[in-house]
Amino acid sequence: MTGLRWGILATGGIATAFAADLRTAGLDIAAVGSRSRDSADQFAARFDIPRAHGSYLALAEDPDVDIIYVATPHPMHHEDARLALQNGKHVLVEKAFTLNRAQAEDLQRLAAEQGLLVMEAMWTRYLPHMVRLREIIAEATLGEIRSVSADHTQSLPTDPEHRINALSLGGGALLDLGIYPISFVWDVLGAPTDITARARLSETGADAEVATIMTHAGGAISTTLSSSRTAGPNAAVVLGTEARIEIDRVWYTPTSFRVIAADGTLIETYESQVDGRGMQYQALAAEGAVAHGDPAGSLLALPVAESVAIMGTLDEIRRQIGLVYPSES
Template sequence: MTGLRWGILATGGIATAFASDLRTAGLDLVAVGSRTQESADAFAARFEIPRAHGSYIDLAEDPEVDIIYVATPHPMHHEDARLALQNGKHVLVEKAFTLNRAEAEDLRRLAAERGLLAMEAMWTRYLPHMARIREIIAAGSLGEIRSVSADHTQSLPTDPAHRLNDLALGGGALLDLGIYPISFVWDVLGEPVGITASGRLVDTGADAEVATIMTHAGGAISTTLSSSRTAGPNTAVVLGTEARIEIDRVWYSPTSFRVVAPDGTIIERYESSVEGRGMQFQALAAEAAIASGDTAGSQLALPTAESVAIMGTLDEVRRQIGVVYPSES
């Protein structure tokens, strides 16, 4: 561990979960920044954080902070991460990394120029059960992988004014939910060579449901389903010629899975035992990358270059279903 000093930018629900898991892992959380001093003070008191800043710029300029977790809504990720990078801070940026590939590429370029890490906070990639799944796949235990399927389906607020339904705030199922199964598909099968997407938009123009069918190298096929209006199984399956992996609900959080032979025999059972939500593992990975000098993020479970490319996949999905964010028009 590098003993990095963490700051958190924003004080909403995801920032709260992350701060709790940082404390669980014993990492050094030293500062928080909010748009108001009152909110920063309340957050700092809750998590015993020594410094509370009433603006994001004050947090970014804090000389006692080494790395900043950016926890603002999607459209602000680029601007807020840029602010931190320009002030010499590494960044862990809440998923989805940015609104689009162009913004993601800009962050990667700026980080490279400054010798800093710009990492997407796709916490699922760093969970212990996902690390074990990658080991099983790398060992060839599944044979040739022919398909991957995963859903992320929840019944979330339908209020048109809610962030999840507001295009100006990056609302819709894709960036909040769809990023999980699409990133998982990339993890297992790599970059898609063909993408077909379908979606249903609500009156605000945000996507309530998104489905994808993608083809990958060697002809493998992936399917994903994301919905903000229906609660589904939230499971995932990796099908190989010699065995399959069945990941239980909720597959993108600490959970169990089975490796199953074609005849139904259980080859391996895995049970997760994780303290907290599990967001601490991505923070530990960020610290390890910086300690090793991998500020390009090339050795991460989700390399920075891959985060950029995944944003390109999301761009194409949005193009096909007809979602354009106001800042892009």
Template structure:
């Protein structure tokens, strides 16, 4: 068993994936909260969870729950995370962390004031192949990194009531899909100097295609493409002056990659041996941070999460994507 006792707040599809990986990793999952007792009971039965609560308030009030995974739709993340923090419970908040940078900063500041961990569930950053990629980047074998190219493209339903198409649910390709390659560019190159974005919007007001170009002080470039109407390669590349990293599909989940020299020589070939979706790694990292008392974070610091939300805010400003209430 692990060091923290986990609760899951909400019981949608991503919560099922998370619970499945926690169970497979032997992490201590003790409670679930839903909007109904029926929903909580069904989820608890599926994953052998001993405590099932009919409300989020009841879940975070459980004194035995140390940390809560917030998996509600995007617009509810801030409210739900603050609820847990106010009840002295650490939080791992599903990406995107919030709808905007202001909400993200509120969570960060409350967590700091309470001496608690609040961190974003950008699970990709914690996967073993991404850990190895950061080691390769730090080694300097790529030379000067000049560009990052990544896409996250899926073909989903055109149903306007689907959460990805519903503006009231924080829908759109940017926050649901684009967050992956944009967070990846931050991981590799840091904060961009300039941000350019172009998008296509649905009649519901959300974006279904968005392309970005980031520039950096040292002259590097990053390009991303996200779409909810077409399935693309879902690969990523980091280009350096001495070598490149080619990450195979699906690059943001457990996968393989190669480090390739300019003449085509493969300098390193990495094969993933992760059999699950890999969401347990972020949970284990959260437990480590709590054990260390490092509430600022390291692989994905909370300040970086807030700054990435700021980048998403700027992209939304450029493409005209505004959520209800001006959020």
């Protein structure tokens, strides 16, 4: 622990889950900020947080806060993270990092100018089973990796007013769900060299289903499927010439996996033992980056430069499926 004092910006469901996991890990939550003072007070009382602020600006200006977790909807990430950086705070921004690559580049530039950490809260990258998966790949147990497939499919509300269906809030399968498998294939295979995307748009214009086929270095292929209207297996597979990794549902949360040789022999079984939801690992990684004097996060499982590049991949997917958010038009 580095003794960083956390501020939580917004008080919705994801902020609640994050605060609970920070408490699980014994980390210091110094303050919370909301647009509503009542909401901030209630959140502070629930998690025994010493200070509650009735505005995001007041939180950003709090001298007893070192790092801020931004938990607002997608279209607000850029503005809210900018506010924190301009007030000298390190920032952990809920995924997807921003609405587009241009916004992501702006945050990367501003953080570099300020000598501050800005980091995407892609918590899956920091879970113990993903750490072990990367070790297995680095050990060449799988041989040459030829393909990765993953889905993130849920049956979510179809109400046009619900956030998941509201284009004005960045709603749709891509930013809420697709970011997980797309970030995963980036993690395993690196940047795509070719992208093909198809989608079905809902009655609000938001993407209800998105599928991708991408080619990566050496000709490796990835496939992803994301849906907000159908509940699927939520599993993932990494296929190599010598072995494969089968990650059980729900693959992007603490779970189990098996390493199976090409002849069917079981090489390894991994089972997660995690307290809470597992969001504390990204917070610990952020604190570690600050402690090591690495504001660019080059030692992180997901450096900001990669988050920026992934937003570029999402931009290309949206271009192909004809998805534009109102704030961009």
